[in-house]
């Protein structure tokens with residue numbers, strides 16, 4: 340069976356859901372193998388085995404994290420040289436997409452980013468994505484080289500393979516310092532919000548200009564749902580919430596199971612980042628707001644009245 344190589348970067352001691360999803364897709368398309376960067380904890384190796392990973396590649400050096408992406412792309416290209424995969428899957432973070440682009444050049448391969456569904460097997464994978472600010476959904480196959488796909492979170496439900504494997508391990512030589520790369524001189528951790536990361540959250544509650552700067556009701560509903568908090572550009576530009584929360588063409592593209600849009604008009608640049616959400620709930624005072632064109636459920640009303648009621652009702656039903 341053809342190998343499908345998944346790049347997993349610094350998983351820590353628990354394999355993130357987004358990575359489990361990539362392994363699920365790899366197992367559906369072939370035999371999953373992993374090119375890992377960072378320490379391999381026993382717990383992570385056990386999870387990889389549950390997902391049917393038959394081979395784990397690791398870099399011979401630990402310095403890949405000292406640089407921006409170039410050495411990681413060089414390592415992944417070397418791992419692909421060993422694994423001879425039919426396809427390579429990466430996460431859809433900014434870094435994942437940049438590594439994919441560089442890998443595509445190194446392998447002479449076609450790259451598809453922002454993938455929301457994968458079908459087929461081996462090198463004949465079909466990738467689905469939405470294009471032109473979300474106006475169209477296209478299916479594409481890579482016709483040159485090994486397909487390199489970056490896949491959005493929540494594309495598939497994580498599903499371990501039938502029987503656990505015993506992954507073989509191979510160390511890959513890579514000369515990190517010889518790559519034309521920028522060295523990282525300092526890293527500052529952001530204080531944890533306690534909420535899930537926007538990029539791979541299953542539920543997102545987003546607020547826009549309609550909040551008038553008060554994200555209290557957005558955050559209260561998000562916390563009741565265990566959701567991430569997102570925002571329109573109007574809200575981030577106003578400084579009401581940090582830029583990393585921006586969803587849209589020039590922010591993050593997200594594909595959660597549920598996206599609650601409150602006080603957001605639904606401009607095409609906002610839609611571009613969220614319209615592949617499985618279920619969209621919109622709350623807006625204006626019944627003609629464009630967000631209702633893509634909403635599965637719409638509430639015409641004031642978010643300051645609607646969201647607290649929804650939060651309270653969810654709280655009641657849970658207790």
Ligand SMILES: Cc1cc2nc3c(=O)[nH]c(=O)nc-3n(C[C@H](O)[C@H](O)[C@H](O)COP(=O)(O)OP(=O)(O)OC[C@H]3O[C@@H](n4cnc5c(N)ncnc54)[C@H](O)[C@@H]3O)c2cc1C
Nearest residue numbers: 547548549571572573587588589590602603604609624642
């Ligand atoms: C190149 C470019 C890139 C861009 N990238 C992005 C991007 O990545 N993401 C993004 O979001 N935008 C982006 N924009 C901006 C985009 O065009 C819109 O200006 C922006 O999305 C509007 O934000 P908004 O919906 O919050 O505000 P508005 O368009 O002002 O809408 C506010 C909405 O809130 C409703 N409202 C008001 N009060 C209430 C209330 N109390 N209760 C309920 N509803 C209420 C109003 O009816 C209205 O529909 C980009 C623009 C350009 C030109």
